[in-house]
Amino acid sequence: MEEYMTHCRRETVELGRKLAARLVPGALIAFTGGLGAGKTAMCQGIAEGLGCTDPASSPTFAIVNYYRGPRPFAHFDLYRIHTETDLAAAGFYDYLDMGAVVAVEWSENCADIIARERPVTIDIQHLGGDDRRITINGL
Template identity: 75%
Template sequence: MQEFVTHSREETVAVGRELAKTLPAGALIAFTGGLGAGKTAFCQGLAEGLGCTDPVSSPTFAIVNYYRGPRPFAHFDLYRIHTEGDLAAAGFYDYLDMGAVVACEWSENCAELLDLENPLRIHIERVDETTRKITIG
């Protein structure tokens, strides 16, 4: 278990960027943390660390945002996803099978299904306006 405390959006992005360098192809990241905790900022860092150049945005309405690069990245919002059928329809398993790094916000909605894929768990807690506590493991 690793813990980081960041004091700006840039520091949160940097933690994601560094973690990306250690992830194998097909890695699954299961995020928890409330609205505004910094999950999308962390994912921006992941995308940068994987070599993706497209701007990163929250997948809230699209359910999944896919970023091309030398190491592709699929960023899911599971807020409205609750079943294996929903996950499959969104392409979740396809992205894992093709070796993309997959990150899921609101992972608690599909925790039992994600557990089958042995995810790396990341919890981001909003301490105050700029401070975040990030727990990885």
């Protein structure tokens, strides 16, 4: 287990950038943390660290955003996804199979399914103000 404290959005993004260097193709990252915790900010850093050419944004309405680059990145929001059928229909397994790094926000909505893929888990706790406690397991 690794634990980090960030004190502003820029630090959360930077932690994501550094994390990207440690991710292998096909890595799955399962995020937990409340609304506004910093999951998307961290994913923006991961996308930058992977060398993606597209700017990262929240996939809330699209369910998945795919970012091209030398190490492609698929960023899922499972807020409205609760079944394996819906997860598969969104291309989840396709992205893993093609070797993209896959990050899943609201992973708790499909926790049993995600756990079978042995993800790196990242929990982000909003401590008040701009402070975050970020706990990483499985890396």
